[in-house]
Amino acid sequence: MRQHKLALCKEHYLEWVPEQTERFIKQYGMFGHDDRVLVAVSGGKDSLSLWDILIRLGYQADGLYIGLGIDGGIGYSSESHRLSQQFADARGLTLHVVDVEREYGRPIPVLAERTRRGLGKPCSVCGLTKRHVMNRMARDMGYDVLATGHNLDDEAAVLFGNTLVWEGDYLLRQGPVLPGSQGLARKVKPLCRFYEREMTAYALARGIEYIYEECPFAEGSTSIYYKEILNQLESARPGAKLTFYLRFLEARRSGLFREDQQAVGSLHPCPKCGQPTTSPGLCSFCRMIEKINQPET
Numbered sequence: 001m002r003q004h005k006l007a008l009c010k011e012h013y014l015e016w017v018p019e020q021t022e023r024f025i026k027q028y029g030m031f032g033h034d035d036r037v038l039v040a041v042s043g044g045k046d047s048l049s050l051w052d053i054l055i056r057l058g059y060q061a062d063g064l065y066i067g068l069g070i071d072g073g074i075g076y077s078s079e080s081h082r083l084s085q086q087f088a089d090a091r092g093l094t095l096h097v098v099d100v101e102r103e104y105g106r107p108i109p110v111l112a113e114r115t116r117r118g119l120g121k122p123c124s125v126c127g128l129t130k131r132h133v134m135n136r137m138a139r140d141m142g143y144d145v146l147a148t149g150h151n152l153d154d155e156a157a158v159l160f161g162n163t164l165v166w167e168g169d170y171l172l173r174q175g176p177v178l179p180g181s182q183g184l185a186r187k188v189k190p191l192c193r194f195y196e197r198e199m200t201a202y203a204l205a206r207g208i209e210y211i212y213e214e215c216p217f218a219e220g221s222t223s224i225y226y227k228e229i230l231n232q233l234e235s236a237r238p239g240a241k242l243t244f245y246l247r248f249l250e251a252r253r254s255g256l257f258r259e260d261q262q263a264v265g266s267l268h269p270c271p272k273c274g275q276p277t278t279s280p281g282l283c284s285f286c287r288m289i290e291k292i293n294q295p296e297t
């Protein structure tokens with residue numbers, strides 16, 4: 001793993017991933033061992049690996065599978081349901097299943113066609129439906145937190161897209177934890193610091209059977225395009241993706257996106273020149289001048 005300057009054998013890798021996950025869960029205050037976690041599973045490598053990791057770490061985690069009714073010539077939904085169910089059964093875990101067609105009358109592609117949202121692509125209807133169902137299930141079944149399998153590649157691509165157009169509101173909300181509010185479940189992303197290929201390696205090494213195919217509607221999406229761009233960047237500069245994401249979180253924490261409150265609030269006049277500064281003592285300019293005027297030693 002060039003980005004971490006680390007090489008591990010299979011055995012140690014399988015220990016390293018849960019250890020890191022536990023670290024992120026604690027660091028971002030995601031949930032504790034008394035909380036009931038609902039994991040949104042799609043049958044893909046990330047969500048099934050997340051469920052596997054949480055169980056290995058001793059958390060109380062149940063799964064939620066949402067049947068979207070997407071076929072795409074590969075039986076996408078039925079196959080992903082089968083693999084999710086198989087994963088749960090083999091480990092004696094609880095999987096809640098919500099079938100969109102059974103519950104709301106139509107599968108996603110038909111809902112999308114009828115509502116004409118999203119310019120011929122069902123993704124906006126699909127995303128809206130998934131968010132709604134996940135919230136409803138978490139609330140109705142009394143879960144404390146909803147966990148999704150978004151990895152670093154997913155998060156960096158969303159961040160990249162939002163940054164290109166400076167989507168302030170989205171930038172304020174993107175992060176490993178989205179606090180719950182009235183009627184909305186608390187949402188967390190425990191895998192957000194793992195590269196996609198790290199999750200693939202984990203799933204394979206653990207022998208998790210998952211659906212290899214992407215949803216047929218994902219083809220040609222902007223998020224895939226952004227992922228490709230970021231991968232080019234990553235191969236020239238290992239670690240660039242992680243830095244992009246982590247520095248964003250840091251910048252936000254330190255008030256970059258809250259000019260009115262934190263950043264401006266902590267401005268004070270430099271004791272020497274009187275110009276506003278955020279650094280604790282002298283402003284950066286005065287510090288520089290002071291430094292160059294120091295007698296050489």
Ligand code: Q46
Pocket residue numbers: 122123124126127215216217218
């Ligand atoms: S939104 Fe679109 Fe995904 Fe729904 S229709 Fe498929 S590609 S599954 S994350």
Ligand code: ZN
Pocket residue numbers: none
């Ligand atoms: Zn509603």
